[in-house]
Amino acid sequence: MARGSNGPAQRDPDDIVVDIEATRDRLGGTIDTVIDRVNPKNIARRMLEDVKAHFVDDSGAVSAQKVAPVAGAVAAVAVFVVALRHFVGD
Numbered sequence: 001m002a003r004g005s006n007g008p009a010q011r012d013p014d015d016i017v018v019d020i021e022a023t024r025d026r027l028g029g030t031i032d033t034v035i036d037r038v039n040p041k042n043i044a045r046r047m048l049e050d051v052k053a054h055f056v057d058d059s060g061a062v063s064a065q066k067v068a069p070v071a072g073a074v075a076a077v078a079v080f081v082v083a084l085r086h087f088v089g090d
Contacts, residue, residue, distance in 0.1 A: 054066060055067055055070075
């Protein structure tokens with residue numbers, strides 16, 4: 001409580017109840033926001049949106065300039081795995 005020269009300030013109980021209810025509402029909103037952010041489905045959706053934003057251009061078409069390096073890397077890894085299995089499997 002705030003202290004003035006005349007001792008502690010007295011607050012109206014109704015004002016305190018209003019403050020508590022407002023704080024409870026803000027806290028509830030914060031908790032809802034946190035729950036939404038950590039929901040696995042929402043995380044997956046945001047990640048998918050990020051990937052789409054990276055590989056799709058403004059017209060909605062797939063950007064070959066961005067996809068080609070990733071496709072090449074995937075193909076290289078696949079060839080490496082097949083070759084490794086061939087040589088280790090003998």
